[in-house]
Amino acid sequence: MPGIRPVFYVSDGTGITAETIGHSLLTQFTQTRFVTDRYSFVDSIERAAEVAAKIRASGEQHGVRPVVVNSCVDGAVSTALAESGALMLDVFAPFIEPLERELGEARERRIGQAHGLVNFDTYHRRINAMNFALTHDDGAATDYAGADVILVAVSRAGKTPTCVYLALHYGIRAANYPLTEEDLEHDRLPQRLRPYRSKLFGLTIDPVRLQQIRQERRPNSRYAQFETCKREVAAAEMMFRGEGIPILSTTHTSIEEIASKVLTTLGIHREMF
């Protein structure tokens, strides 16, 4: 019976690439329990030697060989890390040689590039999208002409985190409109949304789950009653179907997946930041 396997994401930059691929790999192994840690900005042999010693100690403590998911581009740094005795998984190594051959170009080993460099245009686009999402959150501002996307749902169905995610990672100007009880008394779209039909995306949620979320927010309110949740969700779904608005349930869906489905469904092409 194996115990707990320590896994380390090690990078010369933020470590986001190493952690993203590492996490994706670990989710494919369901029998092992993992404990993970991250060492970012490991950009010298001295720092790598320190980190290697800590990783080695962790392996001794758990009585098992650690795993290192490594995105450092400097070979000497990687060699120093390998002194830990861990299983070394270098996230770039397998792809560099085929890419160099295909592109007819040698890669440049500059550290911490992927999430470090900042270009002012990109930064601007991101920050402006974020400001848009925050000022257009929860129906606060309703000048939707500049929006790329308008998420529509009852309160607490997952609109805000999705809008913020779309802004942060894709520079999308995402507004959201909370369906009020008054809106839900009618089968038709609220007046102010009608001019923007092609930008609308409806979110829905299991009423049981919605009730849990609302209960935590406003305990024992009418808002949090199961009957209220059930009625609102049913009315919203009926409106979306009647109006031909695309619809997705957030109940078992991560923020990343909701965001990705919104982009795919509305046919919006944007590079991730």
Added chain:
Amino acid sequence: MPGIRPVFYVSDGTGITAETIGHSLLTQFTQTRFVTDRYSFVDSIERAAEVAAKIRASGEQHGVRPVVVNSCVDGAVSTALAESGALMLDVFAPFIEPLERELGEARERRIGQAHGLVNFDTYHRRINAMNFALTHDDGAATDYAGADVILVAVSRAGKTPTCVYLALHYGIRAANYPLTEEDLEHDRLPQRLRPYRSKLFGLTIDPVRLQQIRQERRPNSRYAQFETCKREVAAAEMMFRGEGIPILSTTHTSIEEIASKVLTTLGIHREMF
């Protein structure tokens, strides 16, 4: 002279893993111009065949072999994608066999796992952290006892996107405190921040850059004048140094990198979502 190289991120889930590693790889090749696109939720052979045809057409259009960064776990789907004739980079393949051997366990080929599955605790933590960040944005609420981190800076130095990023990706309860002109007349920390010294992190920015950002927000205001920006930034930096608050310039730093440095500096260990 090579033209533009089309690159496709293809996934049976959101495509975030493929795009993250692919983007990191491409940044290491500086001579080639890339054009990228994403196909998410490619979870059947039929869909893969459609996508392969589009990728093949793109290669013909650009007169160059496309590159596919593929994170589909179903081998038959990958085989169908390879019909595109593209250079296939499978982001998991090189790591599965060493991990299987090391862990003594076969991987499970369940599609779209990394960013798809949702566990209620995780979702809760993320959403609560996000609510915290939004209610504690820009000094709106100042009950800092529950904060993990408090970012301190002059207006428009990058506090809000960093707080939101920390909440979304690490479930960190991140507040931010904007230094007012009144705060900056004193060398000492504002009274209400003093009890939370160990949670404070100071952001600074090049006054030239700050002026550009403020000018866009409130054109030709005193707030956006270079002299104002310069004076505020100098006063804030002096305060941080005098009080021993860690400090980072956001001028050339991405949101990811700021977030990562905050965690590293304050010694906060959290897995990424």
